[in-house]
Amino acid sequence: MSKPLFDLRLEMPARGSGNVQQALHHQLRAAIVDGRLAAGARLPATRELAGLAGVSRSTALAAYDLLLAEGYVEGRRGSGTYVSARHGGPAGDAAGASLAHKLAAPWRDSAPARPSPPLRFDFRIGYPDQRQFPFDVWRRLTARALRAASRASGAGSDPQGDPRLREAIARHVSHARAVACDADAVVVTAGAQQAFDLLARCLVTPSRTTIALENPGYPPLGVAFAQAGARLHDVPVDEHGLCVDRLPGRIDLISVSPSHQSPLGVTLSAARRAALLAHAQQADALVIEDDYDGEFRLGGRPLDALQTLDRGRRVFYVGTFAKSMFMALRVGFVVAPHWAVPALVAARLASNWHVPSINQAALADFIAEGHLARHVRRMRGVYAGRQQALLEALRLHFGERLQPLPSLAGLHLCTALHGATPAERWVPPAAQAGVRLATLSASTRPPLSLNGLLFGYGLIEAAQIDPAMRALAAAVRGL
C-alpha cells in the first residue's frame, strides 16, 4: 500500500503484519537524511500523518517522538513539527562543499562518465553482436551452476579462477591459438582490462619501469600502466604492425596486439614477431600480448601467438570472452609465465578477490561443451558478411575518399580519410544523421600519423550498413 506524503511515498506494511511504527519512523528519517524533506520543512500534524499513512494517531506520535529524540525534527510550541536545521537536506549545511582537492592527482579532474545515447546506426568499436549470442544455452548452464551453488557451502573459491574454468581455457587456447599452457598458468580476470591492471600492478615499479606502447593503440591499457606509475614510450605502427625497429634499446615492457592491431586492424608479420622476441630477449624485457580479436580471423592461416614462439617465458598472453561471447560477461584471462602466477593472484586478491563464481562455472561448461567454438565459428561468418557489406558500401558511397586498411580479422575496419578535413569534423553531422563513428585520433597520442575513421560492425547488421553509409555520405557532403 503506497500513499504520497508531500513528494514522499510511504510504503507501509499491512496493519498487524510487522512493526508499523518502525517502518514509519525509518521512512521519515530516510526522507530527512536524503533531503527529500528539507531543513525547515513542516511535517504534517500527527492526525494528518496518521490518515496519510493509514496508521493510528498514537503510532504517528511515537514515530515523531523518536525523530525528536534523535534530533532529526524539532517541535516549535504551538506551530507543529519541523525538520531540524542540523539534519536538513544536503543544501542545508556544508555537505555540498567539495573536498575534491583531496583526490590523488591522476583522478582529480575526472569528468563524470555518461553512457552515450543510442543512435540509429552504431559503428562503435569493441562490441560484439550480443543479440546473436545463444542466451538460451547460457541460461541453462547458469541455472545448472546455480543449482550446484545452492548445495555448496560457498567457501573455498580459488582466487586464480575456478580450476574447471582454467582447465577449459587452457584447452581452448592451446587448440584455437596454439598457446602453450596448462591450467596452472591461467589467471582468470574480470575482462582484459583487469588483466592489464593486474599486470601493471605486478610489473611496474613507479617512475622506474618503462613500457613501450603501440601508437595508435588501445588507450585503456595505457591508463592502467600510467596509473601504476609506469613511464610510457610510444612506438609507431605501420601496415605490418608494431615497428619493432623503433623499439628503444632499453625497455622493461613491450605491449603489442599482434593478431589484429588495435585499432588499425593490421597483423604483425611473422618476421616482426621473431624480431620482437629477439629484441625482448636482448633488452631482457617482458612482453604483453593482447590477442585482440584473435578469434575472429576472417581468412588465411593465423600466425603463431608470440606466447607460442616464446614458449611461455617472458610473454603474458591476454585474452577475453567479451568479444567472443558478450561484453557484459566481464571475463578475461592471462596466460602467465609460471614465475609470475603467485604475484598476479596476490594482486587479484587485493583488487577484487575473484570473478563471480556462478559465471565462472557456467563459462567452464560453455567452453567444455563446445558452445564457444560453435558460436565463434558461426559469428566469424556473420562478421565476414558485415565486413564485406562495409567494404562495398564504402566503395559505393565514398570511393577514394575513405580508404580501408587491410584487415583479416576482428569486428571493425579502419579507414584513412583523404583530403584536408580532419576526421573529427565528420562526427557531429554523422551523429545528427543517426550515425555513430569513432575517429582514429581518439586512439592516438600526438602526433597523429593517419587521419582516419573506425567502423565497428559488432552492433550493426549487414543490411543496415548500406543505408548507414548512404546517410553518412549525405551528412558529410559539404565537408
Place this chain on the structure above:
Amino acid sequence: MSKPLFDLRLEMPARGSGNVQQALHHQLRAAIVDGRLAAGARLPATRELAGLAGVSRSTALAAYDLLLAEGYVEGRRGSGTYVSARHGGPAGDAAGASLAHKLAAPWRDSAPARPSPPLRFDFRIGYPDQRQFPFDVWRRLTARALRAASRASGAGSDPQGDPRLREAIARHVSHARAVACDADAVVVTAGAQQAFDLLARCLVTPSRTTIALENPGYPPLGVAFAQAGARLHDVPVDEHGLCVDRLPGRIDLISVSPSHQSPLGVTLSAARRAALLAHAQQADALVIEDDYDGEFRLGGRPLDALQTLDRGRRVFYVGTFAKSMFMALRVGFVVAPHWAVPALVAARLASNWHVPSINQAALADFIAEGHLARHVRRMRGVYAGRQQALLEALRLHFGERLQPLPSLAGLHLCTALHGATPAERWVPPAAQAGVRLATLSASTRPPLSLNGLLFGYGLIEAAQIDPAMRALAAAVRGL
C-alpha cells in the same frame, strides 16, 4: 569420437563434418607446444596415425607436412617424425627459468594461493550460509535478466553501475541504515574489496598519505592501501570500538568498522562516533566506514551510520552483498560524497569497467522486489540462534577459559583465550579433530593486544556447534 594417442586424446570431427586435417594439425601442434609431446618424442607413422585418428593416410600426411613446414617436427630420413628440439616441451629449453626478480617489490614474494581443504566443522569467518539463500528466486531473476539481454545491444553499460541497481541500493541503505544518499552517490563495485581498492587508488598519494587503521582489523583493507603507497598507522580498539583518542592529530584517512568491529565484533559507541567525526573535521581527514555485518544486528536499535551523521561530506560508506546474499556474487558498493564520484568511476574504468551486467540487473530486481530484506530478516533469526548455541557450547565446554566478547551483530564471535597458551597452538590439534578455527593474531599487526580465537557461524549449522565444541575441547585438553 575420442581415441588415445600415447597420452593424448584426439578429438576428431565426424568425417565430412568439417576440416578434419586442420583439427588433426591443431591438436598435434597443441600437444607439442604445451609439452604433452616432448622434444625428441617420436610421432607415430602416418599409417598408424591415420588408424588412431580415424582419418585417411593422406590427411595424416598433410598434417605432418604442415608441422614440418612450421618447424614443430623434424623428419629423420628413414626413421620417422620427431618433435623438434626447438619446439619441445617447456623442459626442453630455458622456459622454466624464473624472471621473478622482474616483479614489482610488493608482489615479489607472494606465496601461491591454495584454497584450504574442507573440514567437518568450519568456523571460518566472513562467510554467510549460502545454503539458506533463495537460489530459486535468484535463478528466476537471472533468467529474466538474460532474456532482456538477448534483446539488447549490450552497448552503453554505465561504469558507475546499472542505474536501476544504484537506485535500489540507495533506497535500501536509506531505509535499512538511514544512510543519506541517492543513486548518483552510489558506485557499484566487485565486492567490498574493490571498494577499498578504488578508494585507495583515488585517495592515496604514494608516500604522502597516511591512513589510520583499526588494530586488530581487516588485513585485506590494509593491503589495498599499502599497495597504493599509503603509510599505515595502527590505532587500538577496545570494547567501545576504535580508540578515537588515540588517533594522530595529523591524519589523512581514517578507516573504521563501526557496526560490528572487524574482527572483535564490538560496536563503536555513540560518543565515539561523534568524537571521530569531530576529529576528522579538525584534521581535515576523510573517513572510510566499512559497514561490516551492519545488517545482521541481532538486538537493540542500531546506531546511526557515520555517513548519516556526517551528511555525506567526508565519509565514504562501504557496503557489500557478499554477506547478506552469498559470497561468490562479488557485488558491493560505495556511497561516496558527490565530489568523489567521477574519480571513483574513472578508477573503476581503468580497473575492470563494471560488474557483470546480468548480475547487476538480477540484483536490482532482488532488492526492489523485497527479497533481500526478507532474506536478511530470516537470516538474522538463523544467526541469532547460532550465536546462542555457540555461547552455550563455549560456556559448557570451556567455562572461563574462552571468554566471548560482547557482540550484537554479525556472523562471528571473538573470544579471549585465558591462560599462557598462545591461541595459534590450538589450530593444528583443532584441525586434526576436524575443526577449523581462526586466531585473532591473524587479524592483528604486532603487538598482539588480546590472545583470542574467532568463531564464524556462517558455515556451520546450529546443531553442529555443540559437537564441534566438544571435539575442540577434547583436542586441546592437554594444552
